Amino acid sequence: MVRFKNRWLLVEFIPISQAQSSITTAVTSNLDGKLIWGALRQSILTNFGDTGWGAVASSLTVKYYSPTTNTAIIRVSRDHHKIAWAGLAMITTIDGTRYIPNVVHLSGTIKHAQLSAIQHNRVVVARYRALAKTPSGYQDSYDTFLEKSTLEIQALQD
Template structure:
């Protein structure tokens, strides 16, 4: 019996304001995208850039396993042989549901465990960025601590 091998893409979607092309660091709670929207945008990107043959190769194994609207982090599973097509489709993606984003592929992993570790670490970096922008003192209690705990548990609960 042969095991199905995957690659895991950890992607950050950086939102762009509608009036300029420069990225901004803000929460996407204003933009309300979901994992289904990301999947649909990925499908359209693969079809547009790689055609029906590309979608035929990638479509059966492409899955959006996790998306956090607070930190814009997404974990995508794709077959090992087709991961370069999916990576290219993510890189060429510019809009999701009419909203502009800059996709940043943070890591490509061979196992879900490494993708989980990278996602947790990246969440800490993004939350530190939010705290620095808010200019809060070090001892200040905010909701990001509880968010980090909840997101860590949710990411660790992901199964292949």
């Protein structure tokens, strides 16, 4: 039996807005896993042609996306993960909105991608709280988001 080896990319999509209001832009974003997959497909086709797309097409999936933190976990085969990473780096717009894709973590197992995603969610929520200037003991909707997203991320299967 042959085991397929994958790489897991944790990617943060940073929206570029004219108002420079990152909190409202991140929350009201209409981005989802399907749009990310389509934009990545188009980027790979444009920059690497049919050969590049043929190499990654069978293994490329967006396993998780959080609209609150604009982070996604993307699975791709180990042999061709550099093509997918380069395709991500060349994405400028998704569905008419400008984004900067930032690869936060590259992992060989889903478990390490999950741990990194949970940690990254905590960092992003801390960043949102710092921008809002809330005290550290303040209870807000981000606490329930962190609990819910942690359970969702831990439930991911290969």
